[in-house]
Amino acid sequence: MDIKIIANQGYWINNWIARHAEINPNHVALIDEKSDKRFTYKVFSERIDRIAAFLKKEFKLRKGDRVAMISWNRIEVLDILFATAKIGGIFAPINTRYTSREIKEYLTLLKPKVLVYENEFAEKVKELKSVKCKHFVHMGDERIDHSVNFEDMINCKEKLDIPTLVDLEDPFMILQTGGTTGSPKGAIIPYRMIFWNAMITIRDLIVPGEVTVTCVPLFHIGGYTYTLPLLFWKGTNILMHRWNPEKLLEYIEKEKVTFQFLVPTQLKTLIETPKFKTADLTSVRWFTTGGAPLTKDIVDAFLKKGVLVKQGYGLTEAGPGVFALDPKDALQKLGSIGKPNLLIDVKVVNEKGEEVKPNTAGELLLRAPSLFGGYWNNPEETSKSIEGGWLHTGDIVKYDEDGFFYIIGRKKNVIRSGSESIYPEEIEKILVSHPKIQEAVVFGIPDEKWGEVPKALIVLKKGEEISREEVIKYCENKMAKYKIPKAIEFVDSIPKTPAGKVLREKLIEKYGKVK
Numbered sequence: 001m002d003i004k005i006i007a008n009q010g011y012w013i014n015n016w017i018a019r020h021a022e023i024n025p026n027h028v029a030l031i032d033e034k035s036d037k038r039f040t041y042k043v044f045s046e047r048i049d050r051i052a053a054f055l056k057k058e059f060k061l062r063k064g065d066r067v068a069m070i071s072w073n074r075i076e077v078l079d080i081l082f083a084t085a086k087i088g089g090i091f092a093p094i095n096t097r098y099t100s101r102e103i104k105e106y107l108t109l110l111k112p113k114v115l116v117y118e119n120e121f122a123e124k125v126k127e128l129k130s131v132k133c134k135h136f137v138h139m140g141d142e143r144i145d146h147s148v149n150f151e152d153m154i155n156c157k158e159k160l161d162i163p164t165l166v167d168l169e170d171p172f173m174i175l176q177t178g179g180t181t182g183s184p185k186g187a188i189i190p191y192r193m194i195f196w197n198a199m200i201t202i203r204d205l206i207v208p209g210e211v212t213v214t215c216v217p218l219f220h221i222g223g224y225t226y227t228l229p230l231l232f233w234k235g236t237n238i239l240m241h242r243w244n245p246e247k248l249l250e251y252i253e254k255e256k257v258t259f260q261f262l263v264p265t266q267l268k269t270l271i272e273t274p275k276f277k278t279a280d281l282t283s284v285r286w287f288t289t290g291g292a293p294l295t296k297d298i299v300d301a302f303l304k305k306g307v308l309v310k311q312g313y314g315l316t317e318a319g320p321g322v323f324a325l326d327p328k329d330a331l332q333k334l335g336s337i338g339k340p341n342l343l344i345d346v347k348v349v350n351e352k353g354e355e356v357k358p359n360t361a362g363e364l365l366l367r368a369p370s371l372f373g374g375y376w377n378n379p380e381e382t383s384k385s386i387e388g389g390w391l392h393t394g395d396i397v398k399y400d401e402d403g404f405f406y407i408i409g410r411k412k413n414v415i416r417s418g419s420e421s422i423y424p425e426e427i428e429k430i431l432v433s434h435p436k437i438q439e440a441v442v443f444g445i446p447d448e449k450w451g452e453v454p455k456a457l458i459v460l461k462k463g464e465e466i467s468r469e470e471v472i473k474y475c476e477n478k479m480a481k482y483k484i485p486k487a488i489e490f491v492d493s494i495p496k497t498p499a500g501k502v503l504r505e506k507l508i509e510k511y512g513k514v515k
Helices: 003-008 016-023 041-057 075-087 100-110 119-126 150-154 191-204 227-232 245-255 264-271 296-304 379-385 424-432 468-476 504-511
Strands: 028-032 037-040 066-070 090-093 114-118 135-139 147-149 171-177 185-190 211-214 236-239 259-261 286-289 308-315 319-325 336-340 345-349 362-367 390-399 405-410 415-417 420-422 437-447 451-460 487-490
Touching: 016 041, 016 227, 028 041, 028 075, 037 041, 041 075, 041 150, 066 075, 066 100, 066 119, 075 090, 075 236, 100 185, 114 119, 119 135, 135 150, 147 150, 171 191, 185 191, 191 227, 191 319, 211 245, 211 259, 227 236, 236 245, 245 264, 264 286, 264 296, 296 308, 308 336, 345 390, 379 390, 405 424, 415 437, 415 451, 420 424, 424 437, 424 451, 424 468, 437 504, 451 504, 468 487
Parallel strands: 028 236, 066 090, 066 114, 090 171, 114 135, 135 147, 211 236, 259 286, 286 308, 451 487
Antiparallel strands: 028 037, 171 185, 308 319, 319 336, 336 405, 345 362, 362 390, 390 405, 415 420, 437 451
């Protein structure tokens, strides 16, 4: 037999929870906020085996079948994830913010055999009559007809002790991406990606026995940033049902959390929570974030508490652990995503595909063993994203003479004004540096002379007032004249995804017309 086949196959690939149950049976794997219970690796593994047996026997789930799930964070999400994997099936979590129309569209793409749903989503599930799905499983009292109770799976008398043999290239899960720009795409996350992301994380960031709180939704790649590596490395995950900054501080003090990942909006709400000033964070070695550049006020707030903050960078198609900024460089290299992690090859290219020199903007390309397996049933989009083994991220970056990288913006967000390229994120950073401005979003609007010019939407800090003229004057000495917003509109809030990303397309649709 080919040695490559032997190396890429094995029960260890989709059965590591059972291995931990043998080696570390009494170590706490999960603390679940929803049920207010603690689960050891032994108990967690037994739950997985019973659910897997039920899925295989009652639902006839086989290798390659999809199991979709719509739920907030709770142990049942990880139960289904690992039970599905044990049969060789593919787990597909659904964004809880999706409308019935969006869920229907995504399920039509996935064609799942099973749909598991939390209590509060029963009404949305009822509206999916035209979607072909053989089996439904509910958690809680609200349900649709012919739906099976999740507890029936937990109470299954049989156990699936022997997993289905899988390959590192087989899909572990499918995560939706691209939903803010049109029809959602399903990014295939193979076992290889999970394994190598865990290896990168273990090498650079964590040690056995760590404790953290999973605050980012488990339908998003950020939800798995440390959840899976920690379960791989005998750690303890605390599953927060829905984001609650006060509850996080409570968990940190009570459970002695050792590190914590949050998206930027969560970091901001955390430091604004009154309890933050008196909270005991001495157990936490560091906080880490990604998705938007760190601001000085956030770094300073944590430094005052004696806690370091790491900046990172990841994406659904390459995994969460692509870049990392050492906390000691957080202030000196403010706004940087750091340097590539081990095993990550990077290059920055111009529109001709030529590599650029330091301090020159270009698209970030990645090559790594942790790349995704393409888009589900979408070979055209897959071929566009990966060329010659390199993933085109769509992110415009630059790197300095010291090798530190900085996100400038998204390629698709670039404003073409005359012969100039304007990056909205660059203007946004300057706008939010104003002491009266809380948030800002910049995008292009049509202009007869220049084609496009920048427009800014601004959210002011509570109780503050500022005029458009003041904003323009503030920008004058900080950016070239063509970059200064030609239109400014003040708004109460800016809509975002659960991961904290601005829903830019919705804003353009609403505010992008010339008045």
